[in-house]
Amino acid sequence: xxxxxxxxxxxxxxxxxxxxxxxxxxxxxxxxxxxxxxxxxxxxxxxxxxxxxxxxxxxxxxxxxxxxxxxxxxxxxxxxxxxxxxxxxxxxxxxxxxxxxxxxxxxxxxxxxxxxxxxxxxxxxxxxxxxxxxxxxxxxxxxxxxxxxxxxxxxxxxxxxxxxxxxxxxxxxxxxxxxxxxxxxxxxxxxxxxxxxxxxxxxxxxxxxxxxxxxxxxxxxxxxxxxxxxxxxxxxxxxxxxxxxxxxxxxxxxxxxxxxxxxxxxxxxxxxxxxxxxxxxxxxxxxxxxxxxxxxxxxxxxxxxxxxxxxxxxxxxxxxxxxxxxxxxxxxxxxxxxxxxxxxxxxxxxxxxxxxxxxxxxxxxxxxxxxxxxxxxxxxxxxxxxxxxxxxxxxxxxxxxxxxxxxxxxxxxxxxxxxxxxxxxxxxxxxxxxxxxxxxxxxxxxxxx
Amino acid sequence: xxxxxxxxxxxxxxxxxxxxxxxxxxxxxxxxxxxxxxxxxxxxxxxxxxxxxxxxxxxxxxxxxxxxxxxxxxxxxxxxxxxxxxxxxxxxxxxxxxxxxxxxxxxxxxxxxxxxxxxxxxxxxxxxxxxxxxxxxxxxxxxxxxxxxxxxxxxxxxxxxxxxxxxxxxxxxxxxxxxxxxxxxxxxxxxxxxxxxxxxxxxxxxxxxxxxxxxxxxxxxxxxxxxxxxxxxxxxxxxxxxxxxxxxxxxxxxxxxxxxxxxxxxxxxxxxxxxxxxxxxxxxxxxxxxxxxxxxxxxxxxxxxxxxxxxxxxxxxxxxxxxxxxxxxxxxxxxxxxxxxxxxxxxxxxxxxxxxxxxxxxxxxxxxxxxxxxxxxxxxxxxxxxxxxxxxxxxxxxxxxxxxxxxxxxxxxxxxxxxxxxxxxxxxxxxxxxxxxxxxxxxxxxxxx
Numbered sequence: 095x096x097x098x099x100x101x102x103x104x105x106x107x108x109x110x111x112x113x114x115x116x117x118x119x120x121x122x123x124x125x126x127x128x129x130x131x132x133x134x135x136x137x138x139x140x141x142x143x144x145x146x147x148x149x150x151x152x153x154x155x156x157x158x159x160x161x162x163x164x165x166x167x168x169x170x171x172x173x174x175x176x177x178x179x180x181x182x183x184x185x186x187x188x189x190x191x192x193x194x195x196x197x198x199x200x201x202x203x204x205x206x207x208x209x210x211x212x213x214x215x216x217x218x219x220x221x222x223x224x225x226x227x228x229x230x231x232x233x234x235x236x237x238x239x240x241x242x243x244x245x246x247x248x249x250x251x252x253x254x255x256x257x258x259x260x261x262x263x264x265x266x267x268x269x270x271x272x273x274x275x276x277x278x279x280x281x282x283x284x285x286x287x288x289x290x291x292x293x294x295x296x297x298x299x300x301x302x303x304x305x306x307x308x309x310x311x312x313x314x315x316x317x318x319x320x321x322x323x324x325x326x327x328x329x330x331x332x333x334x335x336x337x338x339x340x341x342x343x344x345x346x347x348x349x350x351x352x353x354x355x356x357x358x359x360x361x362x363x364x365x366x367x368x369x370x371x372x373x374x375x376x377x378x379x380x381x382x383x384x385x386x387x388x389x390x391x392x393x394x395x396x397x398x399x400x401x402x403x404x405x406x407x408x409x410x411x412x413x414x415x416x417x418x419x420x421x422x423x424x425x426x427x428x429x430x431x432x433x434x435x436x437x438x439x440x441x442x443x444x445x446x447x448x449x450x451x452x453x454x455x456x457x458x459x460x461x462x463x464x465x466x467x468x469x470x471x472x473x474x475x476x477x478x479x480x481x482x483x484x485x486x487x488x489x490x491x492x493x494x495x496x497x498x499x500x501x502x503x504x505x506x507x508x509x510x511x512x513x514x515x516x517x518x519x520x521x522x523x524x525x526x527x528x529x530x531x532x533x534x535x536x537x538x539x540x541x542x543x
Numbered sequence: 544x545x546x547x548x549x550x551x552x553x554x555x556x557x558x559x560x561x562x563x564x565x566x567x568x569x570x571x572x573x574x575x576x577x578x579x580x581x582x583x584x585x586x587x588x589x590x591x592x593x594x595x596x597x598x599x600x601x602x603x604x605x606x607x608x609x610x611x612x613x614x615x616x617x618x619x620x621x622x623x624x625x626x627x628x629x630x631x632x633x634x635x636x637x638x639x640x641x642x643x644x645x646x647x648x649x650x651x652x653x654x655x656x657x658x659x660x661x662x663x664x665x666x667x668x669x670x671x672x673x674x675x676x677x678x679x680x681x682x683x684x685x686x687x688x689x690x691x692x693x694x695x696x697x698x699x700x701x702x703x704x705x706x707x708x709x710x711x712x713x714x715x716x717x718x719x720x721x722x723x724x725x726x727x728x729x730x731x732x733x734x735x736x737x738x739x740x741x742x743x744x745x746x747x748x749x750x751x752x753x754x755x756x757x758x759x760x761x762x763x764x765x766x767x768x769x770x771x772x773x774x775x776x777x778x779x780x781x782x783x784x785x786x787x788x789x790x791x792x793x794x795x796x797x798x799x800x801x802x803x804x805x806x807x808x809x810x811x812x813x814x815x816x817x818x819x820x821x822x823x824x825x826x827x828x829x830x831x832x833x834x835x836x837x838x839x840x841x842x843x844x845x846x847x848x849x850x851x852x853x854x855x856x857x858x859x860x861x862x863x864x865x866x867x868x869x870x871x872x873x874x875x876x877x878x879x880x881x882x883x884x885x886x887x888x889x890x891x892x893x894x895x896x897x898x899x900x901x902x903x904x905x906x907x908x909x910x911x912x913x914x915x916x917x918x919x920x921x922x923x924x925x926x927x928x929x930x931x932x933x934x935x936x937x938x939x940x941x942x943x944x945x946x947x948x949x950x951x952x953x954x955x956x957x958x959x960x961x962x963x964x965x966x967x968x969x970x971x972x973x974x975x976x977x978x979x980x981x982x983x984x985x986x987x988x989x990x991x992x
Binding site: 236237242262264267268270271272273274275276277278280287289290291292294300301303325326327328349352355356357358359360361362363364367368369397400401402455456458459460461462463464467540 | 685686691711713716717719720721722723724725726727729736738739740741743749750752774775776777798801804805806807808809810811812813816817818846849850851904905907908909910911912913916989
């Protein structure tokens, strides 16, 4: 495996447009510069899921394009890997094939080219409207790992628990992470049932078992692993990004009252594993190339990363300037015909640890990462109050309730609340690209409806 | 799903014997009363893995038997589910089919029956010698969960960390668990590479990165999940055992120095996920029926389990009288021609939480368990010193080194050390049944050989 640099090539040309006209609308999440991958099925069809690429308000069916003979060379190898019902086989290939397929899709979907008429004839029969589709979890996730990479989130949570000593001594050396549950990763739009669990009410001696009363969301970003490493092998930091296929949005739903009672000494378990929602579109690292920035600036008295987590590439552009937002839509807001209300905004560049550091650290002990594994960032909070990426922080453990436009307040989530995560990149001279939405609505606990 | 009781039926007859003579030897792990399931491949053949049942020193190839038309009804349904290269499809079926297949195998392999000659003719061509086989991880493990169900282990570890307050307040209410790593679960016999990792030497300000110096094993028992539950559903305690296909031995290798530095606040991560070894044979709950005992006797001032974890079935026979042993074989012992030395012995019946409690608790928040998921017990330690199920406890954090027959001492594992776990049940009037071995040898860290 050699490192592949995604140079700012023609596929990032901010002026390029597509003959799929919805892709050219201002503010569109899926212009031709994005081309994120996902897995879809016609609503209610029961048919086998298929791999597609989002363009405007449509999806291009990759296997159908391949049937029409539009791919050659490395692009054809990649397209062949899209014939299954998940992205794992494509993810397993690596940057050369990913890039070749992306470049060819850019040609096929571009407007103003000499071959445009031919290309339209070739692939327009392979376009399907997103409105007709059900979008699924994009990969068969073998293992799901969740990190804790935002120093602002870790500090906020630490302040609530240990006001004098919020950040533990390991935080600035170790990218702290834990294993999540792969079975309960669900697609955007899947209802999230309020979990039952053991909690110990304030002042009580013994716990009770019942619906969580402190349900929360967590704004996160997930990385889907590409080729990965064999057991006992490591992933050196300078090639780590060749093992990342792309990113999605992740909502790591959390039952704070369950978490508080169960988490010592082995960490979160039932407080987190009842549901994790992922957005359907995986934005490739190559599409994100124009939005790369230096990593989070550590304080002068912070330690340097240990050598296995450091390098010139990391220092130059380890960060990703990805804007993130959390929106809420309550029953009352729906009843009043209101749209979602923004709760917070933050940015992936504010993570203390970069994606490549998370991947390298994860494999540093020889733990094998497999194609399609999901590695999430942990809650992405920013330095300011409006950058707090979960309700626990926003409402400061319930002590500062959030006021909504309806006059309602929220300490934690209520039944019927829908949480929508959004993400996008924009940079002068480049097209804005978006991640689409990661959506989930809370439904009542079993036996409570 | 209705509860299925494994009554003490003819397949548990302690006097029954097999025409596979090695199954009848005293002390054999795999007499006809056991019939554990596994997955095998001829050594070096590269052929697709196949499902088999251990009998004496042989393995019966189930698909090959099915080709010969020896199964009907529910047994045939189960045999058909054994045509893949993992046990997942069989596990997904449920107790009725499992039991029917087991009963038919008991007939086919039994001696002294009128049909014995016919049966031998039918299935003896489907027997292969275990010596010629590579035994694999028996299921495609979607998620691996590890509990902390031994109060003796939890108390010992707690005493080292918090002498005044060893057991946290949640322990006797919550079956504490965390998610492990599915990708690095390996078959018995797979070498275990000493991991690299961050550790902070005693008294140092900053951590270093290098080979773990406190490598340990953990003696555990794992349960493979059967049909399981859908997301948002629960598994009531009185039917939990219908969702357990069977048990195996598990060695949850641990790097204690890495664990100590990384584990707060989210629990063990790289300290555990470099390798977990499982034994190849899954002993069904039905085979274990004669060895069921009341659950661990709680102290009079211990709380009763909360109602969702309690019930008459649990109180009558929630425990399993499974003897467990840990053996070590060092380089020096090998050089001197010595056999393995026993380090400890304990019993699964000493777990504070039963297998059905672990399963019910895991699904109590709607977390979906899938066929083939592995749910491990955590280190099984007993009340006495020789029941300590890991070196951390046995050598009391390095302060009481273990002395081996060669005069060598061990605080933690050294390169070349091989750990062998064994398990067996015996009970007057019933055959002894064994779990076979769970084996792994420590090899040097990368770059250290």
